[in-house]
Amino acid sequence: MKLPIFLDNHSTTPMDPRVLDTMLPYFVEKFGNAASRNHAFGWAAEEAVEQARKQIAKLIKADPKEIVFTSGATESDNLAIKGVLEMYKEKGDHIITSSTEHRAVLDTVKSLEGKGKAVVTYLPVDKFGMVNPEDVRKAITDKTILISIMLANNEIGTINPVKEIGKIAKEKGILFHCDATQGVGKIPVDVQDMGIDLMSFTSHKMYGPKGVGALYVRKKNPRVRIAAQMDGGGHERGMRSGTLPVPLIVGFGKACELCEQEMAKDTARLIAMRDRLEASIMKALEESYLNGHPTNRLPGNLNISFAYVEGESLLMGMKDIALSSGSACTSATLEPSYVLRALGVGTELAHSSIRFGLGRFNTDDEIDYTIKKVIEIVTKLREMSPLYEMAKEGVDLKSVQWAAH
Amino acid sequence: MAYSDKVVDHFNNPRNMGSFKKDEEGVGTGMVGAPECGDVMKLQIKVQNDTIVDAKFKTFGCGSAIASSSLATEWLKGKTIDEAQKIKNTDIVQELNLPPVKIHCSVLAEDAIKAALADYQKKADGALIDAK
Numbered sequence: 001m002k003l004p005i006f007l008d009n010h011s012t013t014p015m016d017p018r019v020l021d022t023m024l025p026y027f028v029e030k031f032g033n034a035a036s037r038n039h040a041f042g043w044a045a046e047e048a049v050e051q052a053r054k055q056i057a058k059l060i061k062a063d064p065k066e067i068v069f070t071s072g073a074t075e076s077d078n079l080a081i082k083g084v085l086e087m088y089k090e091k092g093d094h095i096i097t098s099s100t101e102h103r104a105v106l107d108t109v110k111s112l113e114g115k116g117k118a119v120v121t122y123l124p125v126d127k128f129g130m131v132n133p134e135d136v137r138k139a140i141t142d143k144t145i146l147i148s149i150m151l152a153n154n155e156i157g158t159i160n161p162v163k164e165i166g167k168i169a170k171e172k173g174i175l176f177h178c179d180a181t182q183g184v185g186k187i188p189v190d191v192q193d194m195g196i197d198l199m200s201f202t203s204h205k206m207y208g209p210k211g212v213g214a215l216y217v218r219k220k221n222p223r224v225r226i227a228a229q230m231d232g233g234g235h236e237r238g239m240r241s242g243t244l245p246v247p248l249i250v251g252f253g254k255a256c257e258l259c260e261q262e263m264a265k266d267t268a269r270l271i272a273m274r275d276r277l278e279a280s281i282m283k284a285l286e287e288s289y290l291n292g293h294p295t296n297r298l299p300g301n302l303n304i305s306f307a308y309v310e311g312e313s314l315l316m317g318m319k320d321i322a323l324s325s326g327s328a329c330t331s332a333t334l335e336p337s338y339v340l341r342a343l344g345v346g347t348e349l350a351h352s353s354i355r356f357g358l359g360r361f362n363t364d365d366e367i368d369y370t371i372k373k374v375i376e377i378v379t380k381l382r383e384m385s386p387l388y389e390m391a392k393e394g395v396d397l398k399s400v401q402w403a404a405h
Numbered sequence: 406m407a408y409s410d411k412v413v414d415h416f417n418n419p420r421n422m423g424s425f426k427k428d429e430e431g432v433g434t435g436m437v438g439a440p441e442c443g444d445v446m447k448l449q450i451k452v453q454n455d456t457i458v459d460a461k462f463k464t465f466g467c468g469s470a471i472a473s474s475s476l477a478t479e480w481l482k483g484k485t486i487d488e489a490q491k492i493k494n495t496d497i498v499q500e501l502n503l504p505p506v507k508i509h510c511s512v513l514a515e516d517a518i519k520a521a522l523a524d525y526q527k528k529a530d531g532a533l534i535d536a537k
Contacts, residue, residue, distance in 0.1 A: 310443055312467040316408065316416055328443050329467040334506065336443065348440035384422055384471065386447035386463040387440060402439030 001365045003320040009359030016207040022254040026247035034244045045246045052253025059256040061190040068236045072213035073181040074104040076200030080177045081108045083226025084146050092143035098123045098131045099342040128293035129158035129343050137168050147176045151183035155339040156292030157301025166195020185259035197224050208255030212248035270299040273367045280371045300358035305349040308388035309381040317377035326353035409502035415472035420479050423461045425449045433525025437516040444470045448517035457481045469507040473514035
C-alpha cells in the first residue's frame with residue numbers, strides 16, 4: 001500500500017490509465033482542429049470528437065447532437081442558467097433552485113439576482129439533504145422559467161428525486177436543469193426517463209482528464225435554446241464557441257465508456273468498502289453521526305461528524321490520508337459547510353465533519369488503514385478536547401454560556 | 406495550507422495536555438471560545454507564592470489553536486503572575502509562524518491566559534477575604 005491515500009474522490013478522481021492511452025495520439029500525431037473542414041488533419045480530429053460525443057451521449061441516454069462541450073461543470077452550470085435566462089427572458093425571470101446546490105449554481109443565480117436579472121427561490125432540504133418535489137411544485141409561479149436541482153450532493157452524497165422533479169417541470173412546461181456532476185458515471189442517469197432538459201457534468205469526476213465537461217441540451221420535446229455566453233466561431237451549434245480540446249474530449253469519451261461498462265462492478269465494490277468503513281468507525285467511536293441519507297446516496301460517499309473534535313485538526317492528524325472537512329477552518333469563506341447547515345446539522349457538528357470520498361482505485365488495505373487512523377486520531381483529539389471532558393462530566397454543553405468570538 | 410514545523414510539533418506532541426481539579430488550591434481556570442465558532446480553549450495554571458509552577462490545557466479546535474494553547478502552557482510555567490500578564494498574542498504568532506487566517510487562534514490563547522489569571526486572582530482574593 002502506498003501513502004498518501006486518496007480518499008477525496010468527490011473533489012476529483014485520478015485519471016484511469018486506459019483513458020490516458022486513448023488520449024495520447026491526439027497531442028502530437030493527430031493534432032488537428034476539429035473545425036478544419038478541408039483537410040485530413042481536421043477530419044481525423046472531428047472523427048475523434050464525434051466518437052467521444054457518442055460515448056458520452058450513450059452513458060446518459062442522450063443523442064450525440066445534444067452534447068455541448070465546455071471546460072467543465074462550472075461553465076456548464078453558468079451556460080445553462082445564464083443561457084436560459086437570456087433566451088427566455090420574455091417568458092419570465094423566476095428560477096427555482098435548492099439551498100444545497102454547488103456554488104457553481106448558487107453563485108450564478110445569486111449574481112443574476114444581485115443584478116436584478118432574476119428572482120430566485122431557494123428550496124430547503126429535509127434532514128437527509130433531499131429536495132421535496134412538492135416544494136418545487138408549490139414554488140412555481142407564472143414567471144418561472146427554470147428549475148435547477150442537483151442530482152447528487154458533493155458533500156453528503158444524497159441523491160435527489162430528480163425523476164419526480166422532472167415530471168413536475170414537464171407538466172408545468174418549465175425547463176429543468178440538473179447539475180449532475182457527482183452523479184454521472186457513478187449512478188445510472190437517463191435524461192429521457194428523468195425528464196431533464198439541461199444537464200451539467202464533467203470528465204475529471206469520472207476518471208477522465210480535467211478541463212473538459214459537457215452540457216446536455218435537449219433537442220426535442222421540447223427543443224431547448226440557450227443564448228451563448230461566449231462569442232466567437234460558433235462551435236457546438238453556436239452554443240459554445242472555442243476550439244475543441246480534442247485530446248481531452250477523447251479522454252472524456254473513453255472515461256464515459258469505461259464508467260458505463262464498469263458501473264455495476266465499481267458500485268458493488270465501492271458500497272462494500274464504504275459500508276465497512278462506516279460500520280467500523282461508528283462501532284468504535286461513540287457520538288459519531290452520519291450526515292446525509294442513510295441509503296439513498298452515492299456509492300463512494302461517507303460523511304460523518306465526530307462530536308467534540310474539530311475537522312481541520314482531524315485532517316491534520318491524518319496527513320497521509322487525503323480527505324475533506326466541512327469545518328470553517330478548511331473553507332475559503334471561514335464559515336462551516338452551508339450544506340450541513342441546511343440539513344439542520346448544528347454548527348458545532350458541521351465543524352466536526354469529515355467527508356470520505358471513495359473511488360475506483362481505492363483498495364481494501366487503504367480502507368483498513370483509514371479505519372485504524374480515524375479511530376486513533378478521534379480518540380486522541382477527544383482526550384484533548386475540553387468539550388469531551390465536560391460532556392463526560394455530565395455538563396450539558398448547550399446550557400453553557402459560551403463567550404462567542 | 407501548509408503548517409509551520411512548530412505548529413506540527415505542538416500538534417503531534419502537545420505539551421502539558423490535561424486538567425487540574427478546578428477547586429484545587431492555587432488553580433486558576435480560563436475557558437474561552439465557543440463550540441459554534443469551532444474553537445474552545447481551557448487553560449489552567451497552578452500558582453505557588455505568586456509563581457506559576459504548572460500549567461495545563463485542553464483545546465477543541467484546529468491545529469493552530471491546539472499549538473497556540475500548548476505553547477502558552479510552556480511559556481506560563483515558571484513565570485510570575487505579572488510576567489504572565491505580559492504574554493501577547495503577537496508573541497505566539499511570531500513563535501509559531503501563524504498565517505493571517507490563524508491569528509484568531511493566538512488571540513484566543515491570550516484570552517485564555519488572561520481568563521485563567523483572573524480566575525486565580527478572584528479565588529485568591531476570595532480566600533483572603535475568608536481568612537479575614
